[in-house]
Amino acid sequence: MPGFHRRLERSAIGFVLAIIGVSAIGGFVEIAPLFTIHETVEEAPDMRLYTPLELAGRNIYIREGCYACHSQMIRTLRDEVERYGPFSLAVESRNDHPMLWGSKRTGPDLARIGGKYSDAWHVAHLVNPRDVVLESVMPRYGWLQRNRVKIDDLRQHLAAQRAVGVPYTDAMIANAVTDADAQANPDGPAAGGVTERYGAATNIRVFDGDPARLTEMDALVAYLQVLGRLTDAAHKVAAAPGR
Template sequence: MLRLHYNLEKVSMGLVVAIIVAASIGGIVEIAPLFTIDETVEIPEDMRPHTPLELAGREIYIREGCYACHSQMVRSLADELDRYGPYSLAAESAYDHPMLWGSKRTGPDLARLGEKYSDDWHTAHLIDPRSVVPASIMPAYPWLMRPLDTEILSDQLAVLATLGVPYGPEMIEAAVADALGQSQPDTDGGDAVRERYGEGVPVRAFDGDPSRLTEMDAVVAYLQALGTLTNAPYATTVELTQ
């Protein structure tokens, strides 16, 4: 076998063809299952899409490059389950475009971050990470206190709807109002968000000030939603332990 490989290296075109064949086989093995993903990935009945405010926060999370240091995929390894919680299911990312699984962990995995810390903690952490985690090497993001631009939210929901995310016409039309409403508890806007996205959706001033809508509101709302869009991972864990 080694002699065959040695002889093949002497014929440049033969080596190129062999590389293409080997790469093609590997590509097919990885790509082929995606054509049956609709049949193999079952979306849980209680799965909800991100609210407009959470979606805006997700876009800022991508813009700031947070995915470069934080993964969003708990693997089925004992130490990860002990640290982060139930392993990630493919269905949890069914509405994500793009998915943010990642593999780089300069910082901890965030797949189960939702409601683990308070909104005040997240706000302080993003403004000055070392104020709450002295050994942190995360950069500060004080500019997130600036006003949130909601101009293209409706268009974003409309595009995602064409990709299969269950945003109805009413959700798309009310995207800007819902983004504001989710940050204003005890208002008609907040009630409207719950009606469209479910009673379990958190409605509160994520940055601590309900009189304004900031990028901080959006990012904290997104972080608090991670791992909370469905109870399926927790149900799966219970089934496996019984």
């Protein structure tokens, strides 16, 4: 075998061909599964889309690097399922661009955090994590409650998401700015339009407790409250006979 390596390394053409061959094998292993992707991604007819406000919150989540300490993928291991809930399905990330599965858990997994705590809990936790979790090492994010959320470019954000396959309609894109403001203003005249476009299960309420201003806290809490709740596919799989 050492003699084979010496001969191969002394032949430039042979060495290049060997590299191409090994790369081709690796490429095939990576690419071939994509041709059967439709067979591996589950069906979820009830899948809802992120509203403009939730999408803005997701952008803030990415901006603040939350994915560096929190994953959004529950593995099939028993201890994870018992702690966090049903294991994650591929279809749940179908509309996530980029995906936020993560690989590190300085903090807990957030794949099923939606609805687990109240809006007030999330606000208090983000303002000062130690107020609700004494041993938390999470940084404070109190400025989110003071910063107005940027929504004037949400039409472009939704259009970009549609370009990569998220099925936002023309009406959703055209009303993105209005819908973002209306989702945190349940008593406003435009709240009904949010429900009409995004479904009756959409959370429409004052997320940060202050109806006078639309803040980054509103957006981030709105996003956290839908994690794991855009489809019931994982819960249906967990409840299926034999599981």
